[in-house]
Amino acid sequence: MKKVIHKADSRGFADHGWLQARHSFSFASWHNPERIHFGALRVLNDDVIAPKMGFGAHPHDNMEIITIPLKGVLKHRDNMNSDWQFVHPGEVQVMSAGTGVQHSEINGSVDVHLSLFQIWVIPDKRNVQPRYDQKRFNAEGRKGKLQTLVTSFEDKDTKSLKIHQDAKLSRIDLSKVEAFKYNLKSNNHGVYIMVISGQIEIEGKVLELRDAIGISETDSFKITSKMDSELLFIEVPMINL
Template sequence: MKKVIHKADSRGFADHGWLQAKHSFSFASWNNPERVHFGALRVLNDDVIGPKMGFGTHPHDNMEIITIPLKGVLKHRDNMKDDWQAVLPGEVQVMSAGTGVQHSEINGSVDEQLSLFQIWVIPQERNVEPRYDQKTFKAEDREGKLQTLVSSFDDSDSESLKIHQDAKLSRIDLSKDETFIYHLKSTNHGVYVMLISGKVEIEGDILESRDAIGISVTDSFNLTAKTDSDLLFIEVPMINF
């Protein structure tokens, strides 16, 4: 088993006033040569966006982009559909940028901050037709069990959102002292575990809120919740680039 631990306070940080951004991997002006990616996972940004603020229209291509709102109201608009679409906590948004897409994302509230994770996964196919999708996932469906949010188009799971990569994003909520065994798709995959909240022990290492651990070269690993905990798993092929 191979492990890499990223403590919450070791992430990159950018204070733009309206945007407080924490980067698990090199992004924008924050460059850490030892933290460019974890396999096909290229970006995991933990953003807090001020009321009525956001990202103006900008382009993306050849990237699978997943957004998970945690608090507040996200509003999204792109050149595939010009209407503003609300994405709320409990929902997940996916966008295949493919040959190219233009989009905007803003905080849809006039008085509340927006908190979200934005995740970029390197696709296994380039120049696909751009697409957008979003779906609601009930919190009770991840109590003590894995809830799959995103999987590959080749995966038989019909309840998850789809991307162009042999990846799986999932969440679980564990009660204090509850244990769980995570099984990987294959030994060619790795899992980046972000502890959204709580305190857990994973294979002998203690993680607290917003700490992360990347685990690879194994077919499974064990974890125990030390307090009530909410975890995000991002499983990806361990590609190099």
């Protein structure tokens, strides 16, 4: 088993006033040569956006982009649809940038900060037709069990959102002293685990709020919660850049 631990305070940080951004991997002005990617996972940003503020229209191409609001409401608009799309906590948004898209992301609240994860996964197909989708996932569906959010178009799971990569994004909520065994898709995959809240132990390592661990070269591993905890799993092929 191979492990890499990223403590919360080791992440890159940018304070733009209206945006407080924490980067698990090199992004924008923050560069760490040892933190470029984890397999096909290229970006995991933990953003807090002030009310009514956000990112104006900007381009992306050839990237699978997943956004998970944790608090507040996200307003999204792109050149595939001129109407604003609202994304709330409990919902997940996916966008295949493919040949190129322009989109805007804004805090849709006038008085509540927006907290979200934005994840970029390197696709296994380039220059695809851009697409957008979103879906709500009931919190009851992840209490003590894995709730799959996103999978590949080739995956048989019909309840998840889809991206162009053999990846799996999922969440679980564990009660105090609850144990869970995670099984990886294959020996060619690794999984990056973010502690959304709480405290857990994996392979003798204790992880707390916004700590993360990347695990690869194993079939499975055990997680034990030391208090009520929420976890995000991002499982990806361990490609080299």
